[in-house]
Amino acid sequence: MSTIWIRHADVVTLDASGTILRDADLLVVDGRIACIGNVPEDAPADEILDVRGGVVMPGFFNAHCHAPMTLERGWAEDLPFPRWLNEKIWVAESALTAEDVYWGAALAACEMIRSGTVGFNDHYFYMDRVAEVVEQSGLKAQLTWCVFGVGEDKEVGAGLDGALSFAERWQGAADGRIHTCLGPHSPYLCPPDFLARISELAHARDLAVHLHVAESREQVENSLARHGKSPVVQLADLGLFDGRTVAAHCLVLDERDLEILAEKRVFVARTPITYMKLAMPVNFVTDLRAAGIAVALGTDGPASNADMDMLAVIRQSVLLEKYLRLDPESLPGDTTLRMATQHGAAAMGFAESGALVEGAAADLIVLDFDRPHLRPRHDLIANLVHSAKGADVRHVMVNGRLLMRDRVLLTLDEERILYEAEQRALRMVNQNMSQVREYRA
Ligand SMILES: [Zn+2]
Incomplete structure (x- = not known):
């Protein structure tokens, strides 16, 4: 059983009534959201993510x-x-x-x-x-x-x-x-x-x-x-x-x-x-x-x-x-x-994702709001829709597993992927450009 305790988050739940929680905790157990709001102080946790100043929302x-x-x-x-x-x-x-x-x-x-x-x-x-x-x-x-x-x-x-x-x-x-x-x-x-x-x-x-x-x-x-x-x-x-x-x-x-x-x-x-x-x-x-x-x-x-x-x-x-x-x-x-x-x-058939409610799959992201374009925080929804960028995302979790922590990718070899993808892209296009030239000639 693995548990991750997310602490001090502003949470945009996107639940049925649009609940937004400020400075709240969220407990993820075995890939699901076990508790949202006040997590008991004695809750066991394999990992604690203190995200003070961050906003948690569904991925x-x-x-x-x-x-x-x-x-x-x-x-x-x-x-x-x-x-x-x-x-x-x-x-x-x-x-x-x-x-x-x-x-x-x-x-x-x-x-x-x-x-x-x-x-x-x-x-x-x-x-x-x-x-x-x-x-x-x-x-x-x-x-x-x-x-x-x-x-x-x-x-x-x-x-x-x-x-x-x-x-x-x-x-x-x-x-x-x-x-x-x-x-x-x-x-x-x-x-x-x-x-x-x-x-x-x-x-x-x-x-x-x-x-x-x-x-x-x-x-x-x-x-x-x-x-x-x-x-x-x-x-x-x-x-x-x-x-x-x-x-x-x-x-x-x-x-x-x-x-x-x-x-x-x-x-x-x-x-x-x-x-x-x-x-x-x-x-x-x-x-x-x-x-x-x-x-x-x-x-x-x-x-x-x-x-x-x-x-x-x-x-x-x-x-x-x-x-x-x-x-x-x-x-x-x-x-x-x-x-x-x-x-x-x-x-896509993942109906248990898309809202942060107890029992839902822990498919969630944490955005870093300690950034000039995300202050002040009058309205978290407005900031997310009109001001946030992909690069503001700090942690990403799917089924309770972190895929990115503090902007570091944990499952993919990014350096190699950037290199290989660039080589492949150049080869694909060059090959075809020469075909196009031959055809025109
Ligand atoms: Zn298409």
Whole structure:
């Protein structure tokens, strides 16, 4: 039995009533929060963390990302979405190897832990290697091997059979820290019969689904022209929303789509920094929430964000919504912190995370508030949403195990990861740039 006693913390619990405790203690026993508030003086503790001046809150759950795309960070800049994808991202990824994926995901894991993320929902290729990173890092994750359904020879690394066997191989691994699901890329790239097959498999094997949905008006218009229905109606008709589903983006929805997503309890993951960076028109998060849809937040891949700092995503979500609505009252800070924590955790099947209450999983972070930009402390929520940065995170704990203590990573060899990831990124891009030159010549 291991116990950690966190002392003298200001605690943002994000519990049902939004309780905030000042100068409180918190006792973690065997990976769970055993006591919050006043811990008995004689409580046994293997380790005491005195965090005076610090703020404890639930760790972040990044609800949509492609972690190994750290290797493409800063390599596809100032381009419209089709050119960004076709001329840069697909080209770089055509040289992708399983080893690249490992080091790209490891780099992402360092970055995520350093900025307070405790769980991530990853959609990419060669996912066994991402699962290894999750296992080693101590993070939680829901992982899926992205498939397109355009012919086994064109899939990256594995077709549907491979993606399914990955899902079954790793489901519940790392003491339950790894969840797996099925990940068709999107209704705009995957043929309907392939989506129907995924739906059957998801039901038969009790697997969740994670995919991209309705990212642009053009995608919706094409869907109406091809199938006579919007992407949301098409997916609902195929049964893809009948289990636990995470639909990334959902930027173009009509009233019927909103009703379906709410009725089917689909989690929508929003990644606002991608939308702003790639200049993609968006609908209002507050309209989705008003329709009763659970909205979570993510970074998306670092090629389009370009970092994995959930505090940046939180702040930009709030600013974007207020600005577009011209309404400073829309999307208050407490709501947005819940989107980045408990809604993301629920979307990935970690429903016992995301709030600091007795009995919950001890997936929590401690931020150092002894910093100029975090004083004074009138309103801890306001400081977290509008002033805190990932670099303010001092300790990170998952299932009661410290992954970072005093800004030192305890589970990953960061120096080696920075070196290997840089080498891999350069190799991937150079190789492809020479291919592009040859092609043009
Ligand atoms: Zn994505």
